[in-house]
Amino acid sequence: MSLYQRACGVIPGGVSSPVRAFGSVGGEPVFIERARGPYLYDTDGREYVDAVGSWGPALLGHAHPEVVAAVQAAAARGLSFGAPTRAEVDLAEAVRARVPEAEKVRFVSTGTEACMTAIRLARGATGRDLIVKFAGCYHGHSDGLLAAAGSGVATQGLPGSAGVTAATAAQTIVVPFNDTAALTEAFEAHPGRIAAVITEPAPANMGVVPPRPGFNAFLRRITSEHGALLIYDEVLTGFRVGPSGWWGLEGSADPGRAEPPADAPDLFTFGKVVGGGMPLAAIGGRTEVMDLLAPLGPVYQAGTLSGNPLATAAGIATLQLADASIYQRVDAASAAVQEAIGAALSEAGVPHLVQAAGSLFTVFFGEFDGPVENYPAAQRQDGAAFARFFHSMLDAGVALPPSGYEAWFLSAAHDDAALNRIVEALPAAARA
Numbered sequence: 001m002s003l004y005q006r007a008c009g010v011i012p013g014g015v016s017s018p019v020r021a022f023g024s025v026g027g028e029p030v031f032i033e034r035a036r037g038p039y040l041y042d043t044d045g046r047e048y049v050d051a052v053g054s055w056g057p058a059l060l061g062h063a064h065p066e067v068v069a070a071v072q073a074a075a076a077r078g079l080s081f082g083a084p085t086r087a088e089v090d091l092a093e094a095v096r097a098r099v100p101e102a103e104k105v106r107f108v109s110t111g112t113e114a115c116m117t118a119i120r121l122a123r124g125a126t127g128r129d130l131i132v133k134f135a136g137c138y139h140g141h142s143d144g145l146l147a148a149a150g151s152g153v154a155t156q157g158l159p160g161s162a163g164v165t166a167a168t169a170a171q172t173i174v175v176p177f178n179d180t181a182a183l184t185e186a187f188e189a190h191p192g193r194i195a196a197v198i199t200e201p202a203p204a205n206m207g208v209v210p211p212r213p214g215f216n217a218f219l220r221r222i223t224s225e226h227g228a229l230l231i232y233d234e235v236l237t238g239f240r241v242g243p244s245g246w247w248g249l250e251g252s253a254d255p256g257r258a259e260p261p262a263d264a265p266d267l268f269t270f271g272k273v274v275g276g277g278m279p280l281a282a283i284g285g286r287t288e289v290m291d292l293l294a295p296l297g298p299v300y301q302a303g304t305l306s307g308n309p310l311a312t313a314a315g316i317a318t319l320q321l322a323d324a325s326i327y328q329r330v331d332a333a334s335a336a337v338q339e340a341i342g343a344a345l346s347e348a349g350v351p352h353l354v355q356a357a358g359s360l361f362t363v364f365f366g367e368f369d370g371p372v373e374n375y376p377a378a379q380r381q382d383g384a385a386f387a388r389f390f391h392s393m394l395d396a397g398v399a400l401p402p403s404g405y406e407a408w409f410l411s412a413a414h415d416d417a418a419l420n421r422i423v424e425a426l427p428a429a430a431r432a
């Protein structure tokens, strides 16, 4: 019996998270035994160049010796205390040093929790009930945020999720990404009722779909005009596309400034890189909003393992190591792979579109008139072509995200040897 068959006997679908199941590309998922630098090793000892990076956290590559040493040292001091620690303070200060607009930071264990808490906080701050999200953006799997939620649900071909009550779904207004008119209409249709707009400031869960120039500034203006909060979900982009995430690339993040810039979002959510591969995520934002959280304020939020000492150790070590040279290496690796993909697909006569936001990128297979700017456009991609490409790459020892709705995640550990293996696998995959 294969490990996958055993897994299916005890775990629904054999996986702990649905996108791992190869649902949209077919075949059996690869079970991983260990990973190092840019490489994964499966349970049969086969080596793969990894372009998944644990779906984002592995910015430095896998099992970076200094991160592993920090976690081992923390483990030797105790696995969990259920009490405050110095490491939480150090990590919160490290986050704020990079994103000064995250004046206060609360740690949780997953991006789902961070976004769920940000929504509750926005409702508590405004006394309003409705939330706006964009179709194709994913903010974790809490009930109210599962509508039109991009990659995971799109990969499974589901419109949303069973088990979400109609009453909960009715409190989430879904509008097309990059569509200022639709958002304006939503605010006009629900005067004084919208608590917050939550966005991925550079979405990467419907494939990578950058915001149109000025779109994020528009979000800030319209939310301010209507007394709603703006939430930047940087669980995926935070500390990955640059030292201060997408906000640092596009916004006015300036670690030296005294006052928050006028276009700053009210709240941020972070995850993935900030936990260095351990279960850790965070909500950050303006003091007056963040101080509404219990124990200071009336918005309740809690977690037995929140701010766990192993997770904070991994996060601190990762942020300390992630200096400018790391981001330069990730950017260079990403640019090289994007160029090679474009060349291989063009050479094989395969219609495609490579789209990027910072170092994140996706390949959309199919004919596109212009850039993919929203979820319906992303859904026009040729999933069968992606599946053939994916399996050819996997057979050649390159592990891609098993869905055309995901970004590719490279790392600073992707050296020339690893990049060459990706490049060498491309022509056959393009022909497939």
Ligand SMILES: Cc1ncc(COP(=O)(O)O)c(C=O)c1O
Pocket (backbone or CB within 6 Å): 055, 109, 110, 111, 112, 113, 115, 138, 139, 140, 141, 200, 205, 233, 234, 235, 236, 237, 271, 272, 281
């Ligand atoms: C933008 C974004 N927000 C939230 C989440 C949820 O994070 P988690 O899987 O840690 O719950 C994800 C996960 O991929 C994400 O990409």
